[in-house]
Amino acid sequence: MTRAVFERQLAEVQEDMLVMASMVEGAVNQSMEALRLRDVAQARRIIENDVNINKRRFDCEDKCIELISLQAPLASDLRTLISVLHITTDLERMGDHAEGIARIALMLADEPPLKPVPDLSRMAALAVEMLHGAVEAYKERDTQRAREIVLKDDIVDELYEQIYHELIMTMVSDPATIQRGTYLIWVAHNLERIADRATNICERVVYLVEGRVYDLNVSKY
Amino acid sequence: MRQLTSESPTIDAEDKLARMSIEQQIGRAVQPAADAIRNPPEEAVFRLHDVGVWYGNKHAISEITLDIPLKRVTALIGPSGCGKSTLLRCLNRMNDLIPGARIEGSVEYHGANIYDRTVDPVEVRRRIGMVFQKPNPFPKSIYDNVAFGARVNGIKGNMDDIVERSLRQAAIWEEVKNDLKKSGLALSGGQQQRLCIARALAVQPDVILMDEPCSALDPIATLKIEDLIRELTREYTIVIVTHNMQQAARVSDYTAFMLAAEHGVNGQLVEYGATTEIFTQPRDKRTEDYITGRFG
Amino acid sequence: MATESISLRAGGAVERRQLLSRVSRYVFLLATLIGISVLAFLAYDTISSGASRLSLRFLDNYPSRFAEKAGLRPAIWGTIWVLGVTIFCSIPVAIGTAIWIEEFAPKNRLLTIVKINLNNLAGVPSIIYGILGLTIFVRFYGMDRSILAAGFTLALMIIPMTVIAAQEAIRQVPPSLRDGALALGATKWQAVRHNVLPNAIPGIMTGIILSISRAAGETAAIIMIGGFTFIRFDPGAAIPGELFTPGGFWDGLNESFTIIPIQIYAWTIDSRREFQANASAGIVVLMAGVLTLNLIAAVIRERFRRY
Numbered sequence: 001m002t003r004a005v006f007e008r009q010l011a012e013v014q015e016d017m018l019v020m021a022s023m024v025e026g027a028v029n030q031s032m033e034a035l036r037l038r039d040v041a042q043a044r045r046i047i048e049n050d051v052n053i054n055k056r057r058f059d060c061e062d063k064c065i066e067l068i069s070l071q072a073p074l075a076s077d078l079r080t081l082i083s084v085l086h087i088t089t090d091l092e093r094m095g096d097h098a099e100g101i102a103r104i105a106l107m108l109a110d111e112p113p114l115k116p117v118p119d120l121s122r123m124a125a126l127a128v129e130m131l132h133g134a135v136e137a138y139k140e141r142d143t144q145r146a147r148e149i150v151l152k153d154d155i156v157d158e159l160y161e162q163i164y165h166e167l168i169m170t171m172v173s174d175p176a177t178i179q180r181g182t183y184l185i186w187v188a189h190n191l192e193r194i195a196d197r198a199t200n201i202c203e204r205v206v207y208l209v210e211g212r213v214y215d216l217n218v219s220k221y
Numbered sequence: 222m223r224q225l226t227s228e229s230p231t232i233d234a235e236d237k238l239a240r241m242s243i244e245q246q247i248g249r250a251v252q253p254a255a256d257a258i259r260n261p262p263e264e265a266v267f268r269l270h271d272v273g274v275w276y277g278n279k280h281a282i283s284e285i286t287l288d289i290p291l292k293r294v295t296a297l298i299g300p301s302g303c304g305k306s307t308l309l310r311c312l313n314r315m316n317d318l319i320p321g322a323r324i325e326g327s328v329e330y331h332g333a334n335i336y337d338r339t340v341d342p343v344e345v346r347r348r349i350g351m352v353f354q355k356p357n358p359f360p361k362s363i364y365d366n367v368a369f370g371a372r373v374n375g376i377k378g379n380m381d382d383i384v385e386r387s388l389r390q391a392a393i394w395e396e397v398k399n400d401l402k403k404s405g406l407a408l409s410g411g412q413q414q415r416l417c418i419a420r421a422l423a424v425q426p427d428v429i430l431m432d433e434p435c436s437a438l439d440p441i442a443t444l445k446i447e448d449l450i451r452e453l454t455r456e457y458t459i460v461i462v463t464h465n466m467q468q469a470a471r472v473s474d475y476t477a478f479m480l481a482a483e484h485g486v487n488g489q490l491v492e493y494g495a496t497t498e499i500f501t502q503p504r505d506k507r508t509e510d511y512i513t514g515r516f517g
Numbered sequence: 518m519a520t521e522s523i524s525l526r527a528g529g530a531v532e533r534r535q536l537l538s539r540v541s542r543y544v545f546l547l548a549t550l551i552g553i554s555v556l557a558f559l560a561y562d563t564i565s566s567g568a569s570r571l572s573l574r575f576l577d578n579y580p581s582r583f584a585e586k587a588g589l590r591p592a593i594w595g596t597i598w599v600l601g602v603t604i605f606c607s608i609p610v611a612i613g614t615a616i617w618i619e620e621f622a623p624k625n626r627l628l629t630i631v632k633i634n635l636n637n638l639a640g641v642p643s644i645i646y647g648i649l650g651l652t653i654f655v656r657f658y659g660m661d662r663s664i665l666a667a668g669f670t671l672a673l674m675i676i677p678m679t680v681i682a683a684q685e686a687i688r689q690v691p692p693s694l695r696d697g698a699l700a701l702g703a704t705k706w707q708a709v710r711h712n713v714l715p716n717a718i719p720g721i722m723t724g725i726i727l728s729i730s731r732a733a734g735e736t737a738a739i740i741m742i743g744g745f746t747f748i749r750f751d752p753g754a755a756i757p758g759e760l761f762t763p764g765g766f767w768d769g770l771n772e773s774f775t776i777i778p779i780q781i782y783a784w785t786i787d788s789r790r791e792f793q794a795n796a797s798a799g800i801v802v803l804m805a806g807v808l809t810l811n812l813i814a815a816v817i818r819e820r821f822r823r824y
Contacts, residue, residue, distance in 0.1 A: 003514045072467060074500050074512045211502035315700060320624045347702030357693040359712060369711065370701035417697070424701055 006071050010080060013063045017084050017091070020056040021135045024091050025128060027053065027098035028194060032124045035105035035187065043109070046102035053095035060088045079211065083204045087138070090197045090204075094131065097190040097197075104183045114170065114180050118163045123191045126156050130198035137205050146202035150216045156195040163188045257505045259494040261475050263290035266428060266458045267312060272326035274307050274316060281307045282488035285326070287477060294450060294459045296473035296496070298466060300511065303481040304488025305462045309430050312460065313349040314342040347374055350421035354433040356413035358405030358420075363388075363397050366405040366416055370424040383423055391419035392449050411442025415449065422457075429453065431461040435468065447472045466512060470500050478508045567797030575798055579750075580780070584791035589799055591750065592780035595664070596733065596806075598769070599776055602668020603675065603732050608725060611676050615683030615721075620709050639677035646674040647741025655742060662743030665770045670742055671735060675728040682724020686717040719818040726814035730807045736778040744779045777803050 027046055034043040064081045067073065073081055130149050137146040164185060171181040199217040207213045265288035273283040282304035289295050289312075297305040310316045311328055314335060327334050335345050359366050367384045370376075376383070384401070388394040393415040397403070405416055414434060421429055431450075435443040450459055450472050463469050469476055477493040492499065492508040503509045510516055527535055570585070578588020614635075622628045650670025660666040690713050698708035777799060784796040 002516055006514075074466070074470075075503050075509050077513050078501065313700065315696070318696070318699065343702055343704055346700055351700040353693065353697065353700075355693065357691075357697045359694060359697065360716060369698070370703075373698070373701065373703040373707045373711070420697075420701065 006067070006073075006077075009063070009067055009071075010077065013060060013067065013084055014080070016056065016060050016063070017088055018135065018139070020053060020060065020088060020091050021131070023049075023053055023056065024095045024098065025131055025135075027095055028101070028124065028128050028131070031098045031101040031105060032121065034102055035108065036121070038105070038109045040106060040109050043102040043105040047099055047106075050095055050099040054092055057088045057092040061085060076208075079208050083138075083208045086204050087201050090200045094194050094197050097194050100190045101187050104187055108180060108183055111180055114177055114184060116166070116170070118166055118184060118188070119159065120163065120184065120187055120191065123156060123159045123163065123188060123195075126152060126159070127191045127195040127198065130156070130195050131201075134198045134201040134205070137202060138208075141205070141209050143206050143209050146205040147216065150199045150202050153195050153199050153217050156192055160188050160192040257492040257494075257508075258287060258490060259498075260288040261290040261293065261495070263293060265289060266291045266331065267460075268327075268329040269311075270327045270329070272308070272311060272324070272328060274304075274311060275321075275323040275325070276319065277321040279485065280487055281485060282479075285479075285488075285490050287490060287493050289458065289460060290475060291458055292454055292456070293474040294454055294461060294472055296469040296476045297460070297462045297479060298464070298469050298476060298511075299479035299488075299491075300481075300516070301464065302484035302488075303479040304485070305479050306432055307488065308479070309432055309460060309462050312428070312430055313351055314345050315351065317342055347424055348426050349428045349430060350424060350426040351430045351432070352414070352417050352421055352434050355437050356410060356417050358408070358413050358416050360404065360406055362402045363405050363408075363416060364401040367419050367423050370420055374424055376423075376425070387419040387423040388416075390422050390453070391415045392445065392452070393419060409442070411438050411445060414438060414442070414446060418446075418449065426457070428458045428460065431459065433462055433464060436464065443468070466500075470496060476500075478503075478505075478511065480507055480511070563797045563800050567794055567799070567801050570794050570798035571801060575795075576802070580783075584789065584795055587784070587792070587795050589777060589780060589802060592775050592777045592799070593802075595744070595774035596776045598664045598774065599667045599671065599739075600729065600733060602665060602770070603671040604729060606669060607672035607676050607679060607728070610672075611679035611725075611728075612683055612721060614676070614680045615687055616709060616714075618680070619684055619687040620713065621705065635677050635680055639681055643674055643735055644737045644741065646670055647738030649673065650738065651741050651743075660771065662773050663771045664774045667739050667742045667744065667774065667776070668770075670738055671732045674735070674738060675732050678731070679724055679728040682727065683717070683721045686720025686724060687713060689720055690716045715821060718821040722814045722817050722821075726811055729810060733807055733810075734778055734803065736782055739776055739779055740782075743773070744775050777806075 027049065030042055031046050033039065034046065064085050068078075068081055071077075130152055133145060133149045136142070137149065167181045167185050167188075171178045196217070203214060203216050206216065267289035269288070270286050272285040274281045285308060297308060299305050307316065311324060312330075312335075316322045316324060324336060328336060330345070330349070334340070359369060361369070364384055367387050368380050371378075371380065371383050385394060385398075388397060393412060396412060397408070397416075405413065408416060414437075418429070418434075435446055438446070447468065450461070453459060454474075461469075461473065463472075473496050475494065476496045476499045478491045478499065479488050480491045481488040492503060492505045494504075498504075499508065500512060503512060575588050576593060577590055578586055579590055581587045618628065618632065622631075647670065650666060650673070654660045654666035654669050655662060658666075660669075694712045694716065695708050698712045699705075703711070781796050781799040781803070784792040784799065
């Protein structure tokens with residue numbers, strides 16, 4: 001097959017992106033765990049590790065630019081590289097959101113848990129599921145699956161609304177909980193952003209396969 | 222497409238491709254796409270219908286049907302031996318000069334079939350000029366080179382003006398205006414090619430055909446000529462054959478991709494459409510393979 | 518760390534190959550020198566033996582029983598007239614034929630036959646042309662032993678070789694020049710006239726000069742036609758003073774004549790030893806004439822090679 005070297009380089013840069021995706025997935029899961037278990041050490045590890053995630057993104061970007069300038073990619077090759085550029089940006093932002101959750105975990109570690117406990121776990125699980133699904137859809141070039149994942153974002157948005165109102169109610173009834181409540185609202189916000197970024201990745205998958213950018217998910221905000 | 226896993230970072234690309242099956246080429250059908258030939262919306266200068274060319278017993282190209290738009294640049298691309306030069310030569314009846322060449326189908330130029338019995342090839346060639354792959358200035362002075370076409374066609378008017386105007390249009394006036402008596406052969410390759418373009422322009426054609434005009438030139442000369450081509454589309458229709466895909470992408474508005482069954486035999490039109498579409502989202506897999514260099 | 522420097526002096530196989538190359542160089546030089554020295558010797562021999570007779574008188578005198586007084590005058594006139602007729606008849610026909618074959622003729626079986634025939638005719642011995650000329654021009658058309666008959670015969674003889682040379686010259690013109698002209702809307706004739714011919718002229722000129730040189734030295738055929746060996750008048754000038762009238766011109770063409778090669782031949786076979794010098798002098802004059810023609814051709818070639 002001609003252009004074997006380019007093929008290999010293209011595969012490598014996509015591999016790097018997938019590794020980055022699994023790093024981000026891990027960061028989200030671990031940051032939620034640190035929040036739940038008040039694990040300060042884990043939270044600190046996540047915050048430190050975010051540097052690695054950012055570095056990965058720049059490495060991927062550099063490789064993409066090198067391939068674009070030297071190899072003159074066209075058609076699907078070009079769309080692949082453009083997609084990698086966009087997706088790594090989304091992943092990096094997701095990593096930042098996970099880091100945000102870890103910071104909040106640090107700040108809430110000494111505080112007693114809030115009652116009633118908001119259902120952040122379910123929101124996190126959905127967000128992670130969407131991220132994971134988006135990456136799988138990319139690997140398989142499965143636009144059907146990508147479109148399905150986008151629909152899940154509505155559920156995440158609903159959950160966010162629900163949690164938000166619950167926390168507001170809690171804070172109104174007991175002003176002592178305001179600080180903790182606010183932080184938890186931020187966690188929910190981060191999770192909602194992660195889910196939204198996952199839909200961006202799904203849009204890129206559709207672009208990669210079909211060649212057009214569709215706005216599959218109109219955000220409420 | 223390639224199947225990817227995130228377990229092992231060092232995976233052999235060839236191995237992956239070997240494991241790939243047809244079904245995994247999502248979004249691509251193996252049969253030719255239904256809308257592979259998309260004619261431009263602009264007014265058509267040429268209308269080709271089922272055009273084919275035989276060189277003796279060899280069927281060089283067959284069943285070519287497309288429209289060439291007015292005042293745009295149309296590029297013909299494809300691997301060597303696919304028949305793009307043959308197709309180009311059909312448009313100004315230069316194939317007539319090859320002994321044993323036969324044409325089938327119809328080529329309409331502004332509604333008139335140029336291969337009709339009553340049509341004089343000299344009339345055709347006056348309106349449809351040609352620039353060749355290797356610059357071929359005549360062994361005469363620059364002035365006489367440009368004036369040649371006008372003189373043999375009996376074009377009246379101040380010859381000095383005609384020569385100057387043609388040399389200006391070809392973006393070479395400033396470089397040669399001080400010595401028009403110099404031999405055409407004493408110029409550099411890029412200048413010679415622009416001189417040939419000026420020569421073609423002096424005849425006041427409607428269409429200019431270019432057969433790989435830059436393949437014998439250095440990169441700077443190539444870019445100058447590409448700029449010139451874009452300038453010329455204001456007044457002329459241009460059809461260009463090129464084996465350089467980047468050039469086709471830079472210079473043309475519409476691109477036609479041709480492919481032959483075997484070298485020089487049965488060249489067919491695989492896909493035709495706007496250049497941006499051909500190079501970012503080709504409809505036919507064969508086009509995609511050629512453009513991304515994945516032939517074979 | 519010390520490294521050995523590479524030796525690039527020829528060794529082994531390379532040395533042997535180079536030796537062969539150098540030897541071959543001297544072999545070819547030797548071949549050239551043999552040819553040149555033979556020619557030089559012949560030239561020296563001829564010039565030295567004919568030197569005593571070379572003078573303007575020699576060119577002005579009529580043949581005579583006395584070797585010192587015998588001259589080339591009628592022969593020179595005869596050669597000029599005969600070659601004149603030859604050139605006038607053969608050149609247009611030959612060039613026209615070459616243009617037809619290369620540019621205009623449809624490429625079919627008939628053309629192949631014509632080309633094969635031309636090639637064969639170029640190789641026919643000249644004496645055959647002499648016999649042909651005798652039969653057709655002298656006897657059948659009743660031209661008798663005249664300049665006209667000789668001129669036509671020589672023309673027939675040199676047309677095939679001239680056509681072949683002209684064909685070659687036309688074929689040498691790159692097709693890109695022709696295509697370039699045609700692509701601009703020129704007609705076939707315009708392309709030939711402005712692009713092909715001017716570039717083929719140098720080659721055609723070479724061919725023409727070679728043919729004329731051949732004709733100038735042709736002896737056997739003219740003897741068949743009946744060139745005389747002893748004439749005491751100027752061929753072609755039947756009535757002096759009326760040369761440039763149509764009547765006088767025609768009469769001139771119909772006269773009997775002699776040419777330089779025949780005169781040389783006559784002196785060579787003469788039993789009287791003194792005439793050998795005349796023969797040599799005649800050869801020198803003929804050579805000088807041919808060289809002059811070559812010079813003219815070279816000048817014409819250069820003029821057309823401006824670009």
